[in-house]
Amino acid sequence: MLPPLADLVDSARVVALPMAARFRGVDVREALLFEGPEGWAEFSPFIEYEDAEAATWLAAAIDFAWSPQPAPVRDRIGVNATVPAVPASQVAAVLARFAGCRTAKVKVAEPGQTLADDVARVRAVREAMGPEGRIRVDANGAWNVDEAEHAVHALAEYDLEYVEQPCATVPELAELRRRVKYMGIPVAADESIRKSSDPLAVARAGAADLIVIKAQPLGGVTHALQIVTAAGLPAVVSSALDTAVGLSQGAALAAALPSLEYDCGLGTASLFLDDVADRRPVDGSIPAGRVTPGAATIDRLAASDERRDWWMARLARCHEVLAAR
Structure with missing residues (x-):
């Protein structure tokens, strides 16, 4: 209603x-x-x-x-640090804002930057997090298939957890996944889910190993859960640069997933200097409860x-x- x-x-x-x-x-x-x-x-x-x-x-x-x-099945959500397309020299300061996070998502393919900039940034994240840290990169669909393949090879030595939306279209994702499958680096789909009139096209095409879902763009928690069930792929819940209120909706989605194999992109409160409530990560996680701003x-x-x-x-x-x- x-x-x-x-x-x-x-x-x-x-x-x-x-x-x-x-x-x-x-x-x-x-x-x-x-x-x-x-x-x-x-x-x-x-x-x-x-x-x-x-x-x-x-x-x-x-x-x-x-x-x-929907009823939650967990009360805390493990989250990743988010590293914007900053110079490598600023990486340590960014990571310091994400208390206890074992995973970092690194923005790559920023307009006006080069693959060398991306490599330097990811290298700095690996150096800061050590060998046990988990690193995923997000290109927001900016590469074509050849560029994405080249980038995956260049970044592979830093032990990527997965590469998120490396190309813009579902056929491109499927082709890249075929090319890099032997490397053991999974491909994740984000924009091909949340900005598509057919969010299940990725799964039907075998174009991704996992999907990234966001509560707001997908019309709410219940609809997002339906997409995950129909896709049959592991899901990572992420934010849309939400305030603490929006993050609580994302946390409700993550808390309701039957299975949650990956840390979620819900630690983005640490990207703000101020917020309507405190939802910054503590020991690498956030609570699943609602937020009431003062x-x-x-x-x-x-x-x-x-x-x-x-x-x-x-x-x-x-x-x-x-x-x-």
């Missing part, structure tokens, strides 16, 4: 969180928060997303605020009036999209 727009607007607050390092092209992360009968939820599709795609994020937020969530904290982190108006207008448009579906 879609609640009236007025019910969302009544508690809606827009926040702007300063980041410790530039990530995904932004230094400040904006989000709209609102409260429903079940608690607080987050609506924070990236700025460039059109309303049709952003409306799915709103559906996820409404589901989290208005509906009971009023004073929301006020301190409030976005400008101009940005609040922008988000409220977006909320209204996306609510209209959902009403028409």
